[in-house]
Amino acid sequence: MTRVWQIGSVTDAARARVSLARLAARHGVPAVERARLAAAFGIRLRQCLAKGGTWRLTVGTPGSDDEEGVLHVVLFPPPDVSAAGETPWEVTVPCPEAGRPDDGGTVTDDPADLAQALLSADEDTAQVLDRLAEQEALVAFHREELHQTNQGVLALHAELDAAGRAQREAFAAEHRARNEAENARRRLTFLADASAVLNASLNHGEIVRRLPELLVPRYAARVDIWLFDEDDDPHHPPTRPAAAVRAARTGRPQYAADHPGGLRGVDDRPPSLLDPGRPLLCVPLLTRQAPLGVLTLSPPGERWDPDDAVMLLELARRASIAIGNARRFEHNRDIAETLQRALLTELPTTPGLSLAARYLPATHGMNIGGDWYDAFHRPDGSLITVIGDVTGHGLHAAVMMSQLRTALRAYAVDVGSPGRLLTRLHRFLHQLQPHLYATAVIARFHPDGSTLTWAAAGHPPPVLRLPDGRVRTLDAKPGAMLGIPLEQKIADHTERVAPGSTLALYTDGLVERRAEGIDPGIGRLAAALGSFVPAELDTDLEGSADRLLQPMLSDSERDDDVCLLLCHLHG
CATH class of the missing domain: 3.30.450.40 (GAF domain)
Known part of the structure; x- marks a missing residue:
């Protein structure tokens, strides 16, 4: 709510001053602030009366259109004075309370009423003076108290000086001890960091x-x-x-x-x-x-x-x-x-069927693991291809891999079923190394050249590329890992393959990444295999194997070995 007064005479000025003081009091403005406001407003009124004209006073009190919690006072000059460069005078005073709706703060024109109001307006000044007198008495009391305290301070000055010297010596000793402790911490930190750097490499x-x-x-x-x-x-x-x-x-x-x-x-x-x-x-x-x-x-x-x-x-x-x-x-x-390179077999030559294999060691750790592949002919003329992965790295995994390879070739003399071969390898590994496990896939190409029998034991599924470029994942139900404490009989699965088909056997190091698992990698392998032109696979299977690895191993750091065996039926 905004109130307005026109001030053109001394009476108008007195009425405005009294009204402003009442409004401030009714809105909870403290006495000191009211006295300060009245004094500043009175000085401004004398200047306004000296310049002449009718001045307009507006007082915004807490209400619907004004900022709540403040008393906004503005004194506007007459138009002729404003044209001469005079700017409005304004001040804002906090209002802790809101006045009653009927508190207009208006003073009548009756001289007696106006005189009484002016006399009442000086009550704020009287309160301020009383408070000032109290503060002067308090200051005098504290001055005396400070004087008495100074006497004691002078008496303790010598003792404090001696205590200060002792404290400085103690601080110096503490500083030396802190420096020694910091130097010891620095050496230990350097020693720990340097040891970590030296032991981080095995080169x-x-x-x-x-x-x-x-x-x-x-x-x-x-x-x-x-x-x-x-x-x-x-x-x-x-x-x-x-x-x-x-x-x-x-x-x-x-x-x-x-x-x-x-x-x-x-x-x-x-x-x-x-x-x-x-x-x-x-x-x-x-x-x-x-x-x-x-x-x-x-x-x-x-x-x-x-x-x-x-x-x-x-x-x-x-x-x-x-x-x-x-x-x-x-x-x-x-x-x-040296042992693993010696155990990687020479791929046999088969009419109408090309083989290409790749082995890449991991770039971290021992760089030698249990990944292996093999291909050999059975007495009946069929071709056995196998790829496997023994858990772990190092000499132990490489030796175990060689034993599995030898056992598989021995079993394959009498047994041609991939499922039965894996079942025998499972029993062999469990009895030989109860705490070592392996995965494997065996694929058998029959002498007729159009039948493929395969079986898997805990290994990523083979990927078959058809002559028309479509790619299938052979994910029929596999057996469990070889060597686990479980009696199992691993089943065979049969596929009809046409000339121009390509079978990809691989280990998990080719497709598995820690951040995404194995399925996206198998999808990338299928897409890469399907992108080849049939003539590429017919004429240059070795080069096709290299080109297949490039998009799969774009990152230079590998945590596991990579093994790949491609089997292609000529178109």
């Missing part, structure tokens, strides 16, 4: 390359790693510092400099003749089997902090373990790879 060349990157320039200005069995030229070996040679012979760390190092667990030696101005810390790289070499370091400054030197000795010990583990791993990997 000893990668470990040797990363070690200087970890130490330079924070803990060493220069790093040299001498591995005993990797000299560049055995006929002209490089010259080594005497301290490094002594560390290799004694197995104890050596410090070569023109001053004693004072490092715990390190022998002091004379400076190196190769570089007399550079201190050297030579740490042997030891393992339980045999010493591997010597790590030679130069300090980043004049010398090492003793605690940093202790940390470097521990890092050298962990690097020795990492390099030794990597070398043992590489040795086992080479043996396993």
Whole structure:
């Protein structure tokens, strides 16, 4: 709600001032704020009367059209004064309460009423003055109290000064202790992070390359790693510092400099003749089997902090373990790879039928697993093709794979049914290795060239490409994994195949990805196989196998081995 007053005379000004004060009081404006508003408004009224004309006062109180909770006061100048550049005077005062609807705050024109209203308007000023008197008395009280307190403060000043000195000394000691603790935490963090980096790789060349990157320039200005069995030229070996040679012979760390190092667990030696101005810390790289070499370091400054030197000795010990583990791993990997490559069979030649196989080891871990394929003829002239996957990686999986392959060839002399062959392999594996499992698919091409019999045991289903380019997934009910503690009899499934058909057998490493499972991968394989022109498969099955792998293995990192066997009936 907005109220309006026209002010053209002293009487109008007095009436407006009284009305404004009443409105403010009825809307809960505190006495101090009312006094401040009345004083500012009175000063403005004197200026308005001096300039002449009729001024218009509007007061917006909390209501439907105004901002609730505030009292908005605006004093508009007459048109002639406004034209001269005079701007309205306005002020906003918070209103904690809303006035009653009939509170107009209007003052009559009766002189007696107006005089009484003016006298009543000074009550706010009186309240402010009373409060000011109370505050002055309170200030005087606190001034006296502060004076008495200062007397005690002066008496305690000497004691506080002494306590301050003691506190500063304590703070300095605490700061030193905190720095020592922070330095210890920094060394332990570096040691843990560096150990994680060194043990993340099973390639000893990668470990040797990363070690200087970890130490330079924070803990060493220069790093040299001498591995005993990797000299560049055995006929002209490089010259080594005497301290490094002594560390290799004694197995104890050596410090070569023109001053004693004072490092715990390190022998002091004379400076190196190769570089007399550079201190050297030579740490042997030891393992339980045999010493591997010597790590030679130069300090980043004049010398090492003793605690940093202790940390470097521990890092050298962990690097020795990492390099030794990597070398043992590489040795086992080479043996396993040689064994598996030797066991991958030569594909037989069959009139009217072409075979192409691919084996790709995983890019992580041992790189050698239990994936295998085989193809051979039975005495009746039929062709047995098989692809399988033994759980696990490494030498154990490769050896088990070779045993299954040998057992399958032996069983196939008397048995031609793929289901019966898988059933026998299941019993063989369960008795031979009760805690090792395998999956497999066996497909038999009959001598008539138009019949295919197959059976699966826990393995991804074969994919059959028909001569017209359509692709089918042979997902009839398979058997369970080979070797599980379950008596099972695996069934055969028969398909009629026409010339120009292509059968794809594969392991799960080709189609399975952690983020999406196996079904999307089988779909991609079917689409890729169906995209070939029949002439490609007839004339160049080997090249077709490579082109089939390209879209399936677009990512360079593989967690599992990949095995693929293509069987194509000539059109």
